[in-house]
Each structure stands twice: as C-alpha cells, then as structure tokens.
Amino acid sequence: MDKSVAGFFVIMMALVARQDDAPPEIPVAQAYLAAYQAQDFDALAGLYAEDAVFVDPTSFDVGGITPPIDWQGREAILTGLRSWNVERLEYAVDRNYQASGRTVFDGAVTAVYALEDGERHYRFPIVTIVTVQDGQVVEHRDYTDYAGMAQITPAGDH
Amino acid sequence: MRKHTVAAAMMAGLFCMPAARAQEMNETERFAREYMEHYSAVDWDTMEGYLAEDVVFADPTAMGPDYGEDGALYEGREAVMEALRSFSASYNPIELGFEWDTVFESNGRVVFMGHVNALYPARTEGQNFRWRAEQVTVVTVRDGVVIRHDDYANYANPEQGLIPAAE
Numbered sequence: 105m106d107k108s109v110a111g112f113f114v115i116m117m118a119l120v121a122r123q124d125d126a127p128p129e130i131p132v133a134q135a136y137l138a139a140y141q142a143q144d145f146d147a148l149a150g151l152y153a154e155d156a157v158f159v160d161p162t163s164f165d166v167g168g169i170t171p172p173i174d175w176q177g178r179e180a181i182l183t184g185l186r187s188w189n190v191e192r193l194e195y196a197v198d199r200n201y202q203a204s205g206r207t208v209f210d211g212a213v214t215a216v217y218a219l220e221d222g223e224r225h226y227r228f229p230i231v232t233i234v235t236v237q238d239g240q241v242v243e244h245r246d247y248t249d250y251a252g253m254a255q256i257t258p259a260g261d262h
Numbered sequence: 263m264r265k266h267t268v269a270a271a272m273m274a275g276l277f278c279m280p281a282a283r284a285q286e287m288n289e290t291e292r293f294a295r296e297y298m299e300h301y302s303a304v305d306w307d308t309m310e311g312y313l314a315e316d317v318v319f320a321d322p323t324a325m326g327p328d329y330g331e332d333g334a335l336y337e338g339r340e341a342v343m344e345a346l347r348s349f350s351a352s353y354n355p356i357e358l359g360f361e362w363d364t365v366f367e368s369n370g371r372v373v374f375m376g377h378v379n380a381l382y383p384a385r386t387e388g389q390n391f392r393w394r395a396e397q398v399t400v401v402t403v404r405d406g407v408v409i410r411h412d413d414y415a416n417y418a419n420p421e422q423g424l425i426p427a428a429e
Contacts, residue, residue: 162368199396201416203323247373249366
C-alpha cells in the first residue's frame with residue numbers, strides 16, 4: 105500500500121487513539137477566541153505571532169460588504185480589526201474540535217456595533233479555524249456566509 | 263464602550279449590507295453539492311470528472327504516522343485519485359456518509375458544516391464499523407471545476423464502534 109495514503113482521512117479510526125488529554129493548543133485558541141469576541145486588542149496583540157496571518161477566502165470578491173481580508177503580520181491584523189469598528193463579536197458555536205494544531209469553531213457569529221442611537225446586531229454563519237504553534241496564534245482563517253448575513257434583534261430587545 | 267455614528271459604521275463597510283442571499287441555490291453551490299454527494303458515496307470515478315487537472319486536495323487536520331504538522335496534501339488530479347483509490351483498495355469503505363447542517367457559498371467557496379459518518383465492513387458478521395466525527399469541507403470552484411478541496415475533521419476525538427449492518 106502507498107504509505108502516503110495509509111490512514112487517509114477517516115480511516116485512521118483504529119490507528120489514532122482518542123485524544124482525551126486536551127492538547128496545549130486548545131486553551132490558547134479558547135483564550136484567543138475570547139479576546140477576539142471582546143475585540144480586546146491588547147490581549148490579541150499578546151496572542152498573535154509576529155508573522156501571523158488572518159485570512160478569509162470567502163471575502164475576496166464580495167465588494168460592497170468588505171475589502172478582501174488577507175492580513176499578513178500582527179500589526180496588519182490589528183489595524184484591520186480596528187478598522188471594523190465593531191464593539192464585540194458573539195459566537196454561537198455549534199461544534200468545536202481540535203486536531204493537528206487547528207482548532208475549529210463552527211456555527212454563527214453576531215457582530216455588534218455600538219452606535220449613538222443604540223446597538224446594531226448582524227448575524228451570519230461562520231467557520232473559524234485557529235492555528236496555534238508554540239503558544240501563539242499563527243493563523244486565523246474564516247469562511248463566512250456573507251450572503252446569509254441578517255440584521256437581528258437581540259433577545260429581550262423588543 | 264466604543265460609540266460610533268451610523269455613518270462611521272457604514273463607512274467601515276463590514277457587516278452593514280442587508281442580507282442579500284438569493285432564494286435559489288446558485289450554480290456553484292449546486293455543482294459543489296453534486297461533487298460532495300459523489301465523495302460521500304465513495305464514487306471516485308464520477309468524482310474525478312469534477313476535478314481540475316491541477317486540483318489541490320488538503321486535510322490540515324489529518325493525523326497519523328504518515329502525516330506531518332500540516333496533515334495531508336495532494337497536488338494534481340492524478341495524485342488525488344491515486345490517493346482515493348488506494349484508500350478504497352486498502353479499507354473498502356462503504357460510504358463516508360456526510361451529514362451537513364449548514365451549506366453556503368461565498369466567493370466561489372462552498373462551505374459544508376456537519377459530520378462525517380463513515381461506514382466500513384467489519385469482520386464480525388452482521389456488523390459494520392462506524393467512524394463519526396465533526397467535519398468542515400470547503401470546495402473551491404472556478405470555471406466549472408473543483409480547483410481545491412479542504413477537509414477539517416475531528417480526528418482526535420471521533421465516535422467509533424461496531425453497529426448492526428443494514429439488511
């Protein structure tokens with residue numbers, strides 16, 4: 105058998121033991137997502153590697169919604185995030201798992217803007233994949249359903 | 263708390279367009295769904311017809327003794343098909359059995375969110391082996407062919423075990 109495919113995708117079932125001990129990347133990824141949701145730029149600066157990448161391949165041709173999101177390096181990422189002027193992001197995670205240093209959060213996110221006349225909430229499906237190496241975030245990768253975005257009314261705000 | 267005027271937020275660009283989803287599935291999504299049906303059914307011969315000659319097939323989450331920290335990566339249709347057929351020859355999968363809760367398309371990327379629910383023959387009579395895990399697949403379509411396929415699966419903590427074979 106070709107060794108390069110010995111265990112190709114799912115068939116590693118019997119060969120890969122369950123990873124019951126949480127790998128060290130998970131707490132870093134969780135702390136990162138918390139800081140990202142809070143738009144805590146000081147905390148984020150401490151978590152990104154200097155040469156980190158923030159990319160959303162679904163953003164490359166959605167003119168009118170966002171310029172392409174493909175930021176290279178910590179400073180470019182922080183500049184890009186600040187340009188959003190978003191108050192906070194609220195993830196509703198349907199599935200969260202980690203393998204090979206990648207932590208996957210899939211579900212939906214609500215972007216909350218604080219405007220002078222109150223908050224605006226925009227919700228859309230998203231997959232966020234955070235890659236951690238040596239205790240730092242080296243890549244944030246999003247796949248975003250821009251066309252599925254909808255303004256919502258927060259619960260209790262009627 | 264950061265306060266901004268409506269105009270400033272609008273100028274920020276992001277998140278400020280009203281929802282614009284087309285009611286009908288677009289051609290890119292329809293094509294990718296068809297492709298994934300064949301992938302799910304381990305119908306490699308039909309799947310091959312959807313792939314660009316220089317397609318890239320990656321699974322950065324793949325784990326095992328034959329993978330490095332960047333998981334699995336196959337470049338070119340020939341390499342992808344060789345890998346898929348070798349996989350079938352070795353393990354004889356019945357199906358990958360994907361179950362998708364959410365599918366969307368943006369910028370030529372069709373994103374599938376859900377589970378792989380793969381089934382394999384077992385040596386125990388009347389039983390099959392099921393391997394189930396969370397999975398995201400991103401299929402990039404350009405000019406009517408798949409140019410990139412990315413899988414992300416929960417290899418670290420799957421549900422797995424014998425189940426009764428369907429009659």
